[in-house]
Amino acid sequence: MTDLVGPLCASYTEVEAGSRQAYRDPIREPIYAMPTMDLKDYGAAFISLRERLYSYLFVLVRDRQLAEDLLQELYLVMARAVERGEAIHDLDAWCRGTARNLALHHWREQRARPRTLDAGLLELIDLAFTEDPEALRRLAGLKELLARCCASLSAPARRLLDLKYRADLAAEEIAATTGRSRRGVITALARIREQLEACVRARLPEGDA
Amino acid sequence: MKPIAELILRWQEDDLDAAGLAELRTVLGTPAGRSRFLEHLGLSVALMRLADEKLLQAPAPVRRWRWSGRCAAALVLMAIGATALWLATPPPLATVVAVAAGAAPDIERGAARLPIVVGTALRAGDRIRTGAAGLSLRYADEATRIDLAADSSLRLLESPGRREVRLEDGRLEAQVAKQPADRVLAFTTVHAEARVIGTRLALALEGQRTRLSVSEGRVRFQATGGGQAVEVAAAASAVASADGVQLEAAAGAAPLAPAAGCLWGVSLRAEAPAAAQLTALEAGIGRPFALVHQYQAFSDFRQDRPFPSAAQRLWAEGGRLLMIDWKPRLGDQPLLWAEVADGLYDAEYVDPLARKAAAWGRPFFLSLHHDPESQIGPAGSGMEAADFVRMWRHVHARFTAAGAGQVVWVWSMSGATAAAPLWNACYPGDDCVDWLACAAYNNLRGADGQGPWLSLRELVTPFITWMRQDFSGDHRKPLMLSVYACSEDPGSPTAKADWFRALPGEVRDIPEIKALIYFHDRALSADSSPAALAGFRTAAADPFFNPTPRDAAAP
Numbered sequence: 001m002t003d004l005v006g007p008l009c010a011s012y013t014e015v016e017a018g019s020r021q022a023y024r025d026p027i028r029e030p031i032y033a034m035p036t037m038d039l040k041d042y043g044a045a046f047i048s049l050r051e052r053l054y055s056y057l058f059v060l061v062r063d064r065q066l067a068e069d070l071l072q073e074l075y076l077v078m079a080r081a082v083e084r085g086e087a088i089h090d091l092d093a094w095c096r097g098t099a100r101n102l103a104l105h106h107w108r109e110q111r112a113r114p115r116t117l118d119a120g121l122l123e124l125i126d127l128a129f130t131e132d133p134e135a136l137r138r139l140a141g142l143k144e145l146l147a148r149c150c151a152s153l154s155a156p157a158r159r160l161l162d163l164k165y166r167a168d169l170a171a172e173e174i175a176a177t178t179g180r181s182r183r184g185v186i187t188a189l190a191r192i193r194e195q196l197e198a199c200v201r202a203r204l205p206e207g208d209a
Numbered sequence: 210m211k212p213i214a215e216l217i218l219r220w221q222e223d224d225l226d227a228a229g230l231a232e233l234r235t236v237l238g239t240p241a242g243r244s245r246f247l248e249h250l251g252l253s254v255a256l257m258r259l260a261d262e263k264l265l266q267a268p269a270p271v272r273r274w275r276w277s278g279r280c281a282a283a284l285v286l287m288a289i290g291a292t293a294l295w296l297a298t299p300p301p302l303a304t305v306v307a308v309a310a311g312a313a314p315d316i317e318r319g320a321a322r323l324p325i326v327v328g329t330a331l332r333a334g335d336r337i338r339t340g341a342a343g344l345s346l347r348y349a350d351e352a353t354r355i356d357l358a359a360d361s362s363l364r365l366l367e368s369p370g371r372r373e374v375r376l377e378d379g380r381l382e383a384q385v386a387k388q389p390a391d392r393v394l395a396f397t398t399v400h401a402e403a404r405v406i407g408t409r410l411a412l413a414l415e416g417q418r419t420r421l422s423v424s425e426g427r428v429r430f431q432a433t434g435g436g437q438a439v440e441v442a443a444a445a446s447a448v449a450s451a452d453g454v455q456l457e458a459a460a461g462a463a464p465l466a467p468a469a470g471c472l473w474g475v476s477l478r479a480e481a482p483a484a485a486q487l488t489a490l491e492a493g494i495g496r497p498f499a500l501v502h503q504y505q506a507f508s509d510f511r512q513d514r515p516f517p518s519a520a521q522r523l524w525a526e527g528g529r530l531l532m533i534d535w536k537p538r539l540g541d542q543p544l545l546w547a548e549v550a551d552g553l554y555d556a557e558y559v560d561p562l563a564r565k566a567a568a569w570g571r572p573f574f575l576s577l578h579h580d581p582e583s584q585i586g587p588a589g590s591g592m593e594a595a596d597f598v599r600m601w602r603h604v605h606a607r608f609t610a611a612g613a614g615q616v617v618w619v620w621s622m623s624g625a626t627a628a629a630p631l632w633n634a635c636y637p638g639d640d641c642v643d644w645l646a647c648a649a650y651n652n653l654r655g656a657d658g659q660g661p662w663l664s665l666r667e668l669v670t671p672f673i674t675w676m677r678q679d680f681s682g683d684h685r686k687p688l689m690l691s692v693y694a695c696s697e698d699p700g701s702p703t704a705k706a707d708w709f710r711a712l713p714g715e716v717r718d719i720p721e722i723k724a725l726i727y728f729h730d731r732a733l734s735a736d737s738s739p740a741a742l743a744g745f746r747t748a749a750a751d752p753f754f755n756p757t758p759r760d761a762a763a764p
Contacts, residue, residue: 128243166260190215
């Protein structure tokens with residue numbers, strides 16, 4: 001067989017000869033290597049990490065919708081890696097590394113990476129995710145408790161939270177909607193959050209606070 | 210020291226100065242600070258989830274009353290009245306989030322006309338008019354944002370399962386959040402409807418037509434009244450008028466790309482006399498091919514070998530375009546990309562072909578090492594993706610230096626799903642790539658009935674998906690199926706013919722495809738059976754595969 005033929009021709013000829021076992025294109029072999037891992041298992045593990053990975057992406061891209069999109073993208077990248085037979089020993093670390101690349105790719109594309117998101121801070125954030133995996137859920141895990149604390153807030157405070165966390169508006173947009181200054185919105189949100197945290201911690205069972 | 214919540218919030222708003230940033234670093238420099246950071250983040254995400262469940266909305270105040278019969282009756286009447294009032298006042302659908310300076314926009318709500326300011330709540334049925342400057346609005350319960358230009362008007366409409374933004378005049382741009390499965394968001398004009406799932410688009414009424422430009426995602430664009438529909442992909446645009454809707458050929462501006470339709474090509478076996486193969490197949494389908502493809506190696510273009518060959522020259526003179534898939538090999542021996550990039554083969558192989566191409570002067574397609582993904586080696590092997598890119602750019606530069614600027618460069622990948630993660634790394638850059646290409650083989654293992662039977666659309670989906678979603682940026686490169694083929698289905702003598710007959714419809718739906726080249730080889734041949742040839746002939750006769758010839762001048 002000359003090399004001046006189609007990209008799959010060698011394999012094709014072997015199929016013609018009736019040898020399915022011989023269907024091995026030496027060129028494409030690395031790509032079509034049989035997966036050694038079960039995608040279903042990885043999928044389940046990914047789902048268990050979903051909220052954690054979403055949080056990581058959100059902190060890097062600062063946009064709810066975009067973080068969701070990148071999370072789906074991350075799953076696809078993982079599925080392709082599993083299909084390729086790539087060894088993923090630490091799924092959490094592997095996914096965070098890939099998520100970080102996706103986020104950085106996004107900022108490169110936008111040519112507008114926030115000036116406050118530098119490599120040093122990224123390292124520290126990554127370290128936070130590595131050394132205290134439970135911290136993310138410490139205050140947020142008790143949904144009913146958090147909901148009760150939210151219910152105790154004033155109506156304007158809840159409206160601010162709603163604009164920030166449901167409508168996903170930037171401080172500037174909230175400022176335009178509510179007639180406050182941008183800095184005033186941030187300060188108010190910070191105070192409301194502190195109030196909420198204090199409420200949750202006060203109601204946590206002994207030893208959890 | 211600022212409270213940590215404020216510090217993080219300001220950081221997320223990109224609102225920290227150097228001192229604030231240093232403070233944040235100090236916080237994150239300790240394990241306790243990092244834990245606090247994660248707690249803050251966890252709380253943010255939890256609040257998002259609560260907000261999505263509407264648990265952040267203030268409840269109605271509850272008061273205790275001492276009931277009497279009269280009081281209860283009065284309250285019932287009040288409740289009925291309040292309910293009637295509530296029913297007559299639909300909830301806000303969207304909010305105005307920005308109004309440009311100098312604008313005096315207003316809302317037409319029934320018979321009333323109300324001024325618009327930032328924060329104005331918009332309801333279903335409202336007609337919004339901008340004046341000398343535009344405004345931005347955002348849906349209340351989703352992140353969709355619409356920027357309405359000056360001198361424009363739109364109506365916001367809502368019915369069960371459907372939201373509609375009706376552009377009545379002017380222009381809008383929209384960043385559309387992903388829509389829930391049970392709801393449609395449609396942008397409409399008098400000419401057409403653009404139905405979106407999640408995308409960034411611009412819609413403009415231009416006299417007797419509406420133009421839709423999509424910069425992210427995909428939009429189904431349908432003529433008013435349920436007429437013809439097209440799917441408009443990212444970086445593409447379409448126009449709707451009384452004559453229907455039509456995609457605009459953004460990619461058609463590439464060299465040798467037809468403005469509309471698709472080039473019909475064939476790849477010929479290297480071993481058999483190529484001229485005879487071509488003559489026989491063209492007689493069988495009753496038309497000439499627009500494009501003839503051949504695989505060649507570096508060693509085919511030594512100083513003493515002619516280019517183009519006598520047959521290639523003849524085909525070109527007959528109006529056919531030529532495509533060469535050029536592999537860095539000397540006979541059976543593959544060459545290292547890094548060595549080609551370093552110029553080791555310039556004098557003997559690269560420069561001679563570049564000079565001959567320049568002397569010939571005709572544009573032709575040239576692909577350098579098709580399907581490189583599977584040969585990518587480890588670091589230091591000389592076969593890394595970066596080496597492939599370097600090789601490509603080097604060879605391209607040698608051709609340019611030799612005066613062969615008319616060559617049309619086709620970057621050709623395998624198209625296999627598993628190879629997708631490598632494509633971005635292998636891309637040499639817009640400045641030295643004119644077309645993208647991938648392969649599509651149906652039922653390649655079909656001789657023993659094991660291979661999947663897939664439509665052309667299914668076969669190219671991985672590559673198209675990558676082009677639309679992962680190949681970010683405004684590349685606007687047309688796609689060539691540098692080889693596609695279908696084998697016979699032993700269980701169905703007409704399956705291959707049917708597969709061919711479906712081609713025009715399928716390729717029409719994928720506007721990126723501007724050329725396709727059939728791999729006419731042995732059992733994959735287009736004429737592997739009389740039925741197959743008949744199907745191939747039917748497809749070849751479709752006007753879509755007979756585009757009006759474009760000027761083939763040097764790009």
